[in-house]
Amino acid sequence: MKKELLDVFLKKLQGGIRVVYWDNEERIYNNNPKITIRFLKEPPLVSLDDPLLALGDLYIEEYFDIEGTIEDLMELMETNKNILRPQKKNTFMTTLGATLGMGKSKERDMKNIQSHYDLGNDFFSLWLDPSMCYSCAYFKTPTDSLEQAQRNKISHSLKKLNLQKGEKLLDIGCGWGELLFEAATKYNVYATGITLSQEQFYHIKEQIKLRDLSENVEVRLESYEELNPRKDSFDKIVSIGMFEHVGQKRIPEFMKKTSSVLKRSGIFMLHTITGLEEGGQHSWMNKHIFPGGYIPTVREIVNILPDYDFRILHVESLRRHYARTLEYWSKNYDAHKDEIEKKFGRTFLRMWDIYLKGCAASFKLGFIDIHQFTLSLGINNEYPETFEFLYKD
Secondary structure (H helix, E strand, C coil): CCHHHHHHHHCCCCCCEEEECCCCCEEEECCCCCEEEEECCCCCCCCCCCHHHHHHHHHHCCCEEEECCHHHHHHHHHHCHHHHCCCCCCCHHHHHHHHHCCCCCHHHHHHHHHHHHCCCHHHHCCCCCCCCCCCCCCCCCCCCCHHHHHHHHHHHHHHHHCCCCCCEEEEECCCCCHHHHHHHHHHCCEEEEEECCHHHHHHHHHHHHHCCCCCCEEEEECCHHHCCCCCCCEEEEEEECCHHHCCHHHHHHHHHHHHHHEEEEEEEEEEEEEECCCCCCCHHHHHHCCCCCCCCEHHHHHHHHHHHCEEEEEEEECHHHHHHHHHHHHHHHHHCHHHHHHHHCHHHHHHHHHHHHHHHHHHHHCCCEEEEEEEEECCCCCCCCCCHHHHCC
16 A cells, blocks of 8 residues: 555544554654554555545554554544545445345344354353343442343343233343343243344253243244234333344334234333434444444434334433443453464454454443333333332342
């Protein structure tokens, strides 16, 4: 890559950056640089039509290192987000591609999910807590461990459902199943989980046998699209960390399907990462971490609820909790770097490292958020009128 190409691009950015090029020439862009980009070797010629994707790939392929705090890096990226976004080209082929991409098949969904969640239970177990909860934890005290905070999250989420003995609960995108097991044992409900991850599916099947929960817990390897209101009917529904995989164009379809299998006055607790602006796509994350993913805004979610007669009972932001969760995950990941590099390679190691650290900083700085929406299908006059019950042990 020609130095002049990078020079032209870097001059567009706001905020101070120090760059040490591969020939040891040093250049300062703007004043008071907090970030240093140190090139380890001359990169190949790449297109900067999608700067974030191009530079992200060069980083994980070890063409350069970044010196400075991850928070300063995320601040710099947020300040320059319009420059770092893909430069849209209004061509027939891009329009056609966007149109074809509006609908996602089960096969594509399964491929996307499995590319992330089926990296191996042994991989995730290195840095998740023993319950294998891969979603935002809930820290009730500053001294809570990650394991305790994940137990808190499950308890907090189940309380919001106001479960009653004998009810039927559906968990859409049930992960490794810990919420299903807790719901069945503590509340004596019939819990059904659906997932597209084969690793998660077989793990839950094994745990059902080990915990002797076959009478109360079942798991299906299927998409939410396969739910059938003729045979599926639930008193309560929960979905934690799955909504981000639905895709912007299919949000109405997801809400329609959910409402069709939830009983009238039933409770739906939706736990999802939320963005600050509609349509925002992170091309590097979509390529490497969450293919097909989309982070909705609170406005998008709230605006569509009346179309399916969902009523808001309670909304809660867990942003700071997710920042702490990700910091724990990143620390655990760091402790197993040698093992991860040996199994997956150095590019993978750097990719997941910057993903975990970057997300932790983004939540901490408020560039993204996460919310739990507690909803009822139609009017529910039986749900507690105040929320003290959520905070009682």
